[in-house]
Amino acid sequence: MNIIDTIIPEVKIIEPAVFGDARGFFFESFNEQKFQAATHVNLPFVQDNHSRSSKGVLRGLHYQIERAQGKLVRVVSGAVIDVAVDLRRSSPTFKQWVAVELSADNHRQLWVPPGFGHGFVVISDTADFLYKTTDYWFKEHERAVRWDDPTLAVDWGYTGEVSLSAKDMDAPYLVDAELFE
Numbered sequence: 001m002n003i004i005d006t007i008i009p010e011v012k013i014i015e016p017a018v019f020g021d022a023r024g025f026f027f028e029s030f031n032e033q034k035f036q037a038a039t040h041v042n043l044p045f046v047q048d049n050h051s052r053s054s055k056g057v058l059r060g061l062h063y064q065i066e067r068a069q070g071k072l073v074r075v076v077s078g079a080v081i082d083v084a085v086d087l088r089r090s091s092p093t094f095k096q097w098v099a100v101e102l103s104a105d106n107h108r109q110l111w112v113p114p115g116f117g118h119g120f121v122v123i124s125d126t127a128d129f130l131y132k133t134t135d136y137w138f139k140e141h142e143r144a145v146r147w148d149d150p151t152l153a154v155d156w157g158y159t160g161e162v163s164l165s166a167k168d169m170d171a172p173y174l175v176d177a178e179l180f181e
């Protein structure tokens, strides 16, 4: 397992050791002991999620207030640009973001800590997105910030038309959003 630092110290790119042979490949998509030793993140994962989206679908920027979720995200078919945004007002990297291409081909994973907004845009025809979370989903604690908020100015690395859910179309700007201290 190879850990790659990003401009935000707590956000890590994880490259698993992939074992290829004439049959195909094998890799451990998650190993708690190795993950904790490599990232020093000692939070339990309690839920696994799987979403499938077509090209141009953008899901985000989402987070849970009160019950903040850490997310370990990866793509098992297709490719996305995955984004993590620091929404902690007291953080020295508040409002900074990281954008990483995650794909079935590069096997990369991204650790998105609690306190961050998360989203992705699909750059392949379709993408299957799998992730583990460190707390359960609570609809009442769900929050969102506009994907195109001008104060964040996230570069999604995608110039096509984006397709959003109604919820994401109506998401507040950062200035109006409930954030983390």
Ligand SMILES: Cc1cn([C@H]2C[C@H](O)[C@@H](COP(=O)(O)OP(=O)(O)O[C@H]3O[C@H](C)C(=O)[C@H](O)[C@H]3O)O2)c(=O)[nH]c1=O
Pocket: 049, 051, 059, 060, 062, 063, 071, 118, 119, 120, 137, 165
């Ligand atoms: C997140 C979630 C949703 N749902 C239900 C609620 C809706 O009936 C349906 C679709 O939910 P939503 O449109 O919020 O799904 P996404 O837009 O993919 O939301 C996710 O997208 C971004 C990328 C994230 O990081 C979050 O995990 C999450 O907010 O699944 C559940 O039953 N459990 C869950 O954990």
